[in-house]
Each structure stands twice: as C-alpha cells, then as structure tokens.
Amino acid sequence: xxxxxxxxxPRSERNAGGITVVGTPPSVFPxxxxxxxxxxxPASVHVAQARGTTATMLRQWALPDGTAEDAxxxxxxxxxxxxxxxxxxxxxxxxxxxxxxxxEVKDGSCAPARRRRTGANDxxxxxxxxxxxxxxxxxxxxxxxxxxxxxxIHTEAPPSCRTTRPTLASTH
Numbered sequence: 001x002x003x004x005x006x007x008x009x010p011r012s013e014r015n016a017g018g019i020t021v022v023g024t025p026p027s028v029f030p031x032x033x034x035x036x037x038x039x040x041x042p043a044s045v046h047v048a049q050a051r052g053t054t055a056t057m058l059r060q061w062a063l064p065d066g067t068a069e070d071a072x073x074x075x076x077x078x079x080x081x082x083x084x085x086x087x088x089x090x091x092x093x094x095x096x097x098x099x100x101x102x103x104e105v106k107d108g109s110c111a112p113a114r115r116r117r118t119g120a121n122d123x124x125x126x127x128x129x130x131x132x133x134x135x136x137x138x139x140x141x142x143x144x145x146x147x148x149x150x151x152x153i154h155t156e157a158p159p160s161c162r163t164t165r166p167t168l169a170s171t172h
Contacts, residue, residue, distance in 0.1 A: 034061075034096040042083045042090055042107070050079045050092050061096050066154045070134040072103050074149045077127035078105035080114055080146065100136065101151040113140055113147040 035086040036057050040046040054075045058068040075092065082090040095102040101147030113128060131138050131149050 017046075036094055038092045040079075040090050040092070042086065042088070044080075044083060045080050046090070047076055047083065053078055054092075054094055057094060063096075064154050067101065067151060071103060071151050073134060074103050074131050074138075074151060075105075077131050078103065078113075078147050078149065081105070081127055082107040082109075085109065085111070085113070099153050101153065102148060103151065104148045105144055106142065106146040108145065110144045113144075 036053075036142070038050055038053055040050065055068065055072060058071060061071050063071075075094070079090060079092055082105045086109040088108030091104075091106040093102075093104045093106075095104075130136070134151065135149040136152050138147070140147050
C-alpha cells in the first residue's frame, strides 16, 4: 500500500510538471515547481521508478547533464539504502534551489546511514562513498530517519574534466 502525503501548493496539481503516474505505487506529488516527493513501499523495483521520475523532473528543470547524472546516482544509492536497511515506506524529496539540489530520503528506521569499510572483493557497501564523492555534503537528520545529500548545479565542466588545447605562440 502506498501512503499519500503531500501539501500541494495552490498552483500545482497531482499531475503537474508533466508527470503522469501510471499504476499504483509509487505516488508522486509535485509540491511546487521546484520540489517533488515520492512515497513508495520498500520494494527494490521502486529504485528504478524513483530514478525515472527524478530524471523527468531534472529534464523539466533543464539541469546540466553532469548535475543530473550525479543526482540520479545519489537518488539510486539513498533509495536503495532506505529499502534495504530501513523500515516502512520510503519518502524521496528532491528540491531544486538556486545553485544546488537537495535530495532527501526518509524511512521509518532510527538507525542512521553510515559509510562502511569495504574490501576489494566486497560486492556492495560503497554507496555512501559514491554519494560523498559527488555531493557538496551529505548526512543524516531527523534522528537518523532522513539521509540527505546536496548536489551542486554545475554551470561548467569541473576542472578535472576540462580539456585544454595548446596555444600556438605567435611569431610576429
């Protein structure tokens, strides 16, 4: 069963922002033009749905590809952690602010998300390391129930990704 929680702004509707919810779960609620929420049961199939819905909103917000890729990675990792290690329904909230995205994932568990030490042969346990690598900051709030990450909105390629062209010296 999907829990419906939202406080839509007067200018938004349940399918505002071009989101059409097909089938039952998860429920998507655009709260304003810069925020949306999804509430889903803790089932692994909802990770892909959370990613897809987030991708739709990021395209609507016309965010750069690099920012969108980082945000989708964070959504995948945080929703997966909430489903695998949390309890109860999972709430995903994405907020588009001036120069950043705030991604919050909430579940019913009081045990906070923590980075693990992993060995070379471990098949998992690196999700929060990835989140830390692409985020300005990440952490837990609400007594451990909410894990959040702040993603910068890239306006140009990061320095490590820029390609520089050699300049020819003038011989005049």
